[in-house]
Amino acid sequence: MSRPCALLAWALLALFGLGAAQNKETPACCGPIVPRSEWGARPSECSQPLRQPVRYVVISHTAGSNCDTPAFCRQQAQNVQHYHASTRRWCDVAYNFLIGEDGLVYEGRGWNIKGEHTGPTWNPISIGITFMGNYMERVPPPRAIRAAQSLMACGVAIGALRPDYEIKGHRDVQQTLSPGDQLYAIIQNWPHYRE
Numbered sequence: 781m782s783r784p785c786a787l788l789a790w791a792l793l794a795l796f797g798l799g800a801a802q803n804k805e806t807p808a809c810c811g812p813i814v815p816r817s818e819w820g821a822r823p824s825e826c827s828q829p830l831r832q833p834v835r836y837v838v839i840s841h842t843a844g845s846n847c848d849t850p851a852f853c854r855q856q857a858q859n860v861q862h863y864h865a866s867t868r869r870w871c872d873v874a875y876n877f878l879i880g881e882d883g884l885v886y887e888g889r890g891w892n893i894k895g896e897h898t899g900p901t902w903n904p905i906s907i908g909i910t911f912m913g914n915y916m917e918r919v920p921p922p923r924a925i926r927a928a929q930s931l932m933a934c935g936v937a938i939g940a941l942r943p944d945y946e947i948k949g950h951r952d953v954q955q956t957l958s959p960g961d962q963l964y965a966i967i968q969n970w971p972h973y974r975e
Contacts, residue, residue, distance in 0.1 A: 785838055786814055804831070810931075810933075810934030810937065810938070811885070811903065811927075811930050811931075811934065812884060813825075813877075813885045813886050813887065813931070813934075814850075814854075814864070814886045814887060815887050815888075816890075816963055818854075819853075819857045819858065819887075820854060820857075820858050821855040821858070821873070821887075822862075822872075824871065824872040824889065824893070825871040825872060825948075826828075826871040826872045826879070826889055826894070827867075827893070828893065828894045829892060829893065829894065830839065830891070830892055831904070832891070832939060832941075833940060833941055833942040833945075834906060834935075834940060834945065834946075835906055835942050835944075835946060835947070836902065836906035836907070836928055836945065836946050837895045837908075837909060837932060837941065837945055837947045837948070838897060838898045838902060838906045838907070838908050838909070838947075838948050838949075838950055838953060839895060839909055839911070839928070839949055839950065839951040839963070839967050840875070840908065840909070840911070840948060840950035840956075840958040841910060841911045841912075841914060841915045841947075841958050841960045841963055842860055842878075842911070842912050842913065842928050843909055843914045843916075843957075843958060843960070844859070844880075844912070844913070844914065845913065846881050846912060846914070847880050847881055847882065847913070847915075848880070848881040849882055849910055850880075850882050852865055852880075852882075852883060852907045853878075853881070853882050853886065856878075856880070856912045857880075857886045857912070860873055860874075860875075860910075860912070863886050864896070868967075870896045871896070871898075872888070872889055872893075873888045873889065873975075874895055874896040874897045874908065875889065875895055875897050875907065875908040875909065875910040875941075876888050876889045876890060876895050876897075876908045877890075877907070877908075877909045877928050878909075878910050878911075878912055879909060879910065879911045879924050879928050880912050880924065880925060880927075881913060881920060881921050881924050882923070882924075882926050883923030883926065883964075885923055885928075885930075886912075887909075888908075891935065891938070891940040892940075892945070896930075897906040897910065897950075898950065898954055899954055900951075902948075902953050902954075907935065907941065909928055909931065909932075910925060910938070910959075911928070911959065911963060915959060915960030915961070915962045915963035916957065916960040916962065917961075917962065918962055919963065919966060920963060920966075925960075929970070932947075932972070936958070944972075945972055945975045946972055946974040947970055947972045947974065948973075948974065949967055949973075950962045951964065952975055953973045
């Protein structure tokens with residue numbers, strides 16, 4: 781993220797009350813990640829660590845409503861967590877990170893805790909990144925795409941992802957329509973994508 785873009789992101793975060801969104805363990809080159817405390821996450825009951833560096837990133841979509849403002853994306857992240865923890869009875873929101881159409885990354889389980897996003901084979905060996913919205917018929921805005929790409933670069937920079945990590949679409953590893961036809965077509969062109 782360029783310096784002017786980073787400054788603009790921080791100004792917007794401060795404006796929307798998210799000024800401390802940078803995780804203390806995350807270097808500045810990673811850009812802002814909205815921590816759980818700032819999107820109103822309930823306490824996690826998850827504790828199983830994710831062994832790093834991780835080889836795979838699985839990209840999905842929530843298939844629910846999209847969000848394009850920090851306030852609405854915070855609400856959407858809460859809705860996803862409520863569904864996963866209360867209805868599905870998982871220990872927390874399933875994903876490691878959630879991407880909003882506002883261009884921000886919302887911390888789910890984070891880099892260090894195993895997700896519940898792709899089943900027993902893939903969860904222990906991958907980071908789950910989901911885009912909040914349904915991308916069967918529409919594409920995420922460029923700022924959301926950039927946020928996901930910056931997040932993966934961050935993962936490499938902090939040693940959470942292997943430099944030769946591989947991106948998989950959710951449908952590549954499970955029988956599902958996720959991450960939606962339009963988003964799937966986009967990620968297939970990313971350099972780390974492997975079918």
